[in-house]
Amino acid sequence: MRSMKIICPNGHLGFAPLKPKSFHIGVDAGPDFIAADSGSDDIGPVPLGNDTCASPKAWQAHDLEEMLLASRRIGVPMIIGSAGDTGTNSRVDMYVEMIREIAAKHALPPFRIGWFYSEVDKELVRAKIRSGSTIQGLDARPALTEEELDATERVVAMAGVHPFRALLDQGCDVIIGGRSSDSAVFACAALARGFPEAQSYYLGKVLECASFCAEPYGAKETVLGEITEDWVEVTAMSPEQRCTVASVAGHAMYERSNPFFEYVAGGMLDMTNCVYEQVSEKTTRVTGMEFVPATDFRVKLEGSGKLGERFVGMAGIRDPYTIAHVEEVIEWARTQVRERFGPDGWELHYNVFGRNGIMGDMEPLKDKPGHELMIVVQGVAPTKEMAEEVTITGTRQLFYARLPDVKGTAGGVSFVLDEVMQASPAYRWTLNHTMAVSDPLELFPTHTAIIGNGQLEAAQ
Amino acid sequence: MTVTKLSDLAKTIRSKNAGTDKITFDIIFRERETYDKVKRSGALTPKTVCAILGIDEARLTDFVEYDPAYAIKFTILRMRPSGSPGDADIFGAQQYAPFLDVEIRDI
Numbered sequence: 001m002r003s004m005k006i007i008c009p010n011g012h013l014g015f016a017p018l019k020p021k022s023f024h025i026g027v028d029a030g031p032d033f034i035a036a037d038s039g040s041d042d043i044g045p046v047p048l049g050n051d052t053c054a055s056p057k058a059w060q061a062h063d064l065e066e067m068l069l070a071s072r073r074i075g076v077p078m079i080i081g082s083a084g085d086t087g088t089n090s091r092v093d094m095y096v097e098m099i100r101e102i103a104a105k106h107a108l109p110p111f112r113i114g115w116f117y118s119e120v121d122k123e124l125v126r127a128k129i130r131s132g133s134t135i136q137g138l139d140a141r142p143a144l145t146e147e148e149l150d151a152t153e154r155v156v157a158m159a160g161v162h163p164f165r166a167l168l169d170q171g172c173d174v175i176i177g178g179r180s181s182d183s184a185v186f187a188c189a190a191l192a193r194g195f196p197e198a199q200s201y202y203l204g205k206v207l208e209c210a211s212f213c214a215e216p217y218g219a220k221e222t223v224l225g226e227i228t229e230d231w232v233e234v235t236a237m238s239p240e241q242r243c244t245v246a247s248v249a250g251h252a253m254y255e256r257s258n259p260f261f262e263y264v265a266g267g268m269l270d271m272t273n274c275v276y277e278q279v280s281e282k283t284t285r286v287t288g289m290e291f292v293p294a295t296d297f298r299v300k301l302e303g304s305g306k307l308g309e310r311f312v313g314m315a316g317i318r319d320p321y322t323i324a325h326v327e328e329v330i331e332w333a334r335t336q337v338r339e340r341f342g343p344d345g346w347e348l349h350y351n352v353f354g355r356n357g358i359m360g361d362m363e364p365l366k367d368k369p370g371h372e373l374m375i376v377v378q379g380v381a382p383t384k385e386m387a388e389e390v391t392i393t394g395t396r397q398l399f400y401a402r403l404p405d406v407k408g409t410a411g412g413v414s415f416v417l418d419e420v421m422q423a424s425p426a427y428r429w430t431l432n433h434t435m436a437v438s439d440p441l442e443l444f445p446t447h448t449a450i451i452g453n454g455q456l457e458a459a460q
Numbered sequence: 461m462t463v464t465k466l467s468d469l470a471k472t473i474r475s476k477n478a479g480t481d482k483i484t485f486d487i488i489f490r491e492r493e494t495y496d497k498v499k500r501s502g503a504l505t506p507k508t509v510c511a512i513l514g515i516d517e518a519r520l521t522d523f524v525e526y527d528p529a530y531a532i533k534f535t536i537l538r539m540r541p542s543g544s545p546g547d548a549d550i551f552g553a554q555q556y557a558p559f560l561d562v563e564i565r566d567i
Contacts (some may be wrong), residue, residue, distance in 0.1 A: 138481070139521070253524075257479075259533060347545060349546030359554075429481070
C-alpha cells in the first residue's frame with residue numbers, strides 16, 4: 001500500500017530546543033518530509049502586539065540548523081509554520097534570513113525557499129465589517145466592532161494548508177510559514193501527495209506537538225507519522241518513549257475544548273469514531289477519522305491590542321495580622337495612586353501569592369492564606385514614566401499601610417528589591433474571531449527565491 | 461464503602477489553555493475500570509466541577525466523557541483572555557490543583 005512519512009521534532013520550535021538523538025533516529029528512518037510548527041497563542045498577547053519573539057534566537061537557530069542540514073542531506077522538503085512564535089511578517093523574514101545564514105555557514109548547494117505572510121491589514125478587516133460581512137467571535141466573544149479593531153495593534157490570520165500547498169506545488173525545498181494552524185503544516189504535505197483529507201488532517205493533528213503523543217512524558221523528542229489511504233500510524237523515535245493507544249488517544253484532547261472535533265480553515269476533522277490499535281511496541285495505528293468540509297470559507301484571526309507601558313514590583317508579608325488584613329493594605333496603596341493620578345487612566349493589578357495568586361476567585365482555599373505572602377504588583381499607564389510611578393507607589397505604599405493594631409510600625413512588608421522593574425508593555429487579546437474570505441489564498445501572499453552561494457536570489 | 465482521592469486513581473490531572481479565552485481540564489485514568497468507577501461515583505459532573513471552582517455553570521463550555529482515552533474533560537471560559545495584566549497563569553497550567561483531593565466514593 002502506498003504510504004508517506006513525516007517526522008516532527010518539536011511541538012513549538014524554538015520555545016525549547018529539540019533533542020538531537022531522537023531527531024537523528026527519525027531522519028535515519030527515511031521520512032518524506034521534516035516539519036514543525038513554531039508558534040502558539042499560549043504565550044499570551046505580548047509577542048504578537050509587540051512584534052517580538054517569546055523564544056531565544058539561539059534555540060530557534062539550533063532547531064532550524066538541525067532540520068535544514070538533515071532535510072538537504074536526505075533531499076526532502078522542510079516545512080515550518082508560525083515562524084518565530086507569532087507568525088508575523090517580521091518573524092517570517094527573520095526565519096528566511098536565518099535559513100540563508102545557516103546555508104551560507106555550511107555552503108549548502110542551492111535550493112528553493114518559499115515563504116508566505118499572514119498579517120492582515122486592519123483596513124481590510126474594517127472594510128469587511130462595513131460591507132456587512134460579520135467578523136464572528138469565537139469562544140463566546142461578540143462580533144468584532146470597529147472600536148475593538150481600533151484598539152488592536154496587529155492582526156494575523158491563521159493559514160490552513162493552502163499557502164503551503166501552493167509553495168509545495170512550486171517545488172520549494174524549504175517553506176517558512178506565517179501564522180498557521182498546527183495541523184496544516186503536516187496535512188499540506190499529505191494532501192500534496194494525494195492522500196485523503198481525513199487521514200491527512202489527522203496526521204497533522206497527531207504530529208503537531210511532537211512527543212506529546214508519546215509516553216512516558218518527555219517533550220521535544222521526535223515522532224514519526226505514516227499515512228496511507230486508510231490509516232495513520234505514529235511511532236516514537238526516542239528509545240525511551242512509545243506511542244500507545246492511551247498516549248495517542250489522550251493527545252487528541254490536548255489543548256482543545258473538545259476531543260472529537262478539530263476545526264481548520266476549510267472544514268472540520270471529526271475524531272468521534274476513531275479506533276486506536278497498538279500495532280507494535282512503539283507504534284499506534286488510528287482509523288475511522290472523518291473530514292467534514294465547511295460550507296463557507298472562514299479564516300481565524302488573532303489580534304493583540306496595547307493597554308500601556310508596564311512595570312512590576314514585589315512585596316512580602318510575614319506578620320499574621322497584616323496577612324489577615326492584606327486587602328486593606330492593598331486598598332491603602334491604591335488610594336495613594338488615586339490621590340496622585342486620579343480615578344482612571346492607569347491600572348494596578350495585585351496577585352497575592354500564598355493566598356490566591358494563581359487561581360484568583362476560583363481558589364477554594366482563598367480564605368486560608370499561608371504564613372507568608374508575596375504580592376506581585378503590576379502597574380500599567382500610557383507612558384513609561386507614569387507606569388513606573390504608578391507601580392512604585394502601588395508597591396512602596398504597601399510598606400506604609402496604616403493598620404490600626406499592627407505591632408510592627410517600622411514597615412509593613414518585606415522587599416526583595418526596593419525598586420520596580422520595567423516589564424514588556426501590557427497587551428490583551430482583542431481578536432479571537434473568524435472572517436469569511438472568497439479565496440483561501442487571499443490573506444497569505446506567497447514568495448519564492450533560490451538560496452545559494454550565501455545569497456537569496458529571486459527565483460526564475 | 462471506600463473513599464479514595466482522585467489523585468490516587470487518575471494517571472493525569474492537568475489544566476491548559478484551549479485558545480486565548482478558555483482553560484481545559486483533563487482527568488485521565490490508566491484502566492477502564494477506574495474510569496468507569498469515577499464516572500459512576502458522580503463526583504465529577506458539570507455541576508460538581510463548577511462548584512469546586514466556585515464558578516457559574518454558564519462558564520462551563522464543554523464537559524465530555526472521552527472513552528477512547530479513559531478521560532473526563534471539561535472546559536471553562538476565562539474571565540479575561542490569557543496574558544491580560546493580572547493573569548497569573550498565562551498557560552492556564554496550574555488551575556487543576558483543587559481536583560487532586562476530590563473524594564471518590566466506591567458504590
